[in-house]
Structures are given as C-alpha cells and as structure tokens.
Amino acid sequence: xxxxxxxxxxxxxxxxxxxxxxxxxxxxxxxxxxxxxxxxxxxxxxxxxxxxxxxxxxxxxxxxxxxxxxxxxxxxxxxxxxxxxxxxxxxx
Numbered sequence: 001x002x003x004x005x006x007x008x009x010x011x012x013x014x015x016x017x018x019x020x021x022x023x024x025x026x027x028x029x030x031x032x033x034x035x036x037x038x039x040x041x042x043x044x045x046x047x048x049x050x051x052x053x054x055x056x057x058x059x060x061x062x063x064x065x066x067x068x069x070x071x072x073x074x075x076x077x078x079x080x081x082x083x084x085x086x087x088x089x090x091x092x
Contacts, residue, residue, distance in 0.1 A: 009073065009077070010073070011070055011073040011074050011077060014066055014067075014069055014070030014073060015067065015070035015071070015074065017063075017066055018063050018064070018065075018066030018067030018068075018069070018070050019063075019067060020063070021059050021062060021063030021066060021067075022059065022060065022063035022064060022067055023063075024055065024059045024063070025055065025056045025058075025059030025060035025063055026056075026060075028052045028053075028055040028056040028059065029052070029056045029060075031052050032044065032049055032052040032053055032056065036048050036049040036052050037049050039053060
C-alpha cells in the first residue's frame with residue numbers, strides 16, 4: 001500500500017540526477033588523469049585539463065549533495081511505508 005504523494009515526491013529524480021552528476025565528475029577526473037595530462041601542485045597541465053578539473057570540482061560536491069539528499073529521502077519513504085504497513089496490519 002503506497003500513498004500517492006510518496007510516489008511523486010522527487011526522490012527518483014534526486015537519485016537519477018545526483019548519480020548522473022557524480023558520474024560526470026568522476027569521468028572528468030579519470031579523463032584528467034589519463035588523457036588530459038594530469039595535474040600537479042600548480043594545477044592541470046593543459047587547457048583541456050583545466051576544463052576537466054573545473055567540471056570535476058563543480059560536479060562532485062553538487063552531485064554528492066543531490067545523491068545524499070535522494071538517499072535520505074528514499075530511506076525516509078521506506079521507513080514511512082513500513083510504518084504504514086505495520087499500522088494497517090494491526091487494524092485489519
């Protein structure tokens with residue numbers, strides 16, 4: 001028994017977009033290290049490497065926050081559904 005409001009509360013979108021953005025950041029870091037010359041104490045060694053570094057530094061924290069919020073909402077929804085099922089089982 002699932003409530004209608006729980007099915008469309010944005011949890012799925014947070015998980016999808018958070019995962020996509022984190023994946024983009026991880027891909028940027030991998031490309032920076034392998035293809036784009038890496039980086040040292042003074043930063044990236046190529047212009048494209050700088051771009052990948054900027055993308056990674058934007059995507060990883062923001063995507064991580066979205067993913068964390070999505071996981072927290074998913075756990076909350078799961079707990080609420082479990083409480084509803086338990087209370088419904090006692091009454092019925």
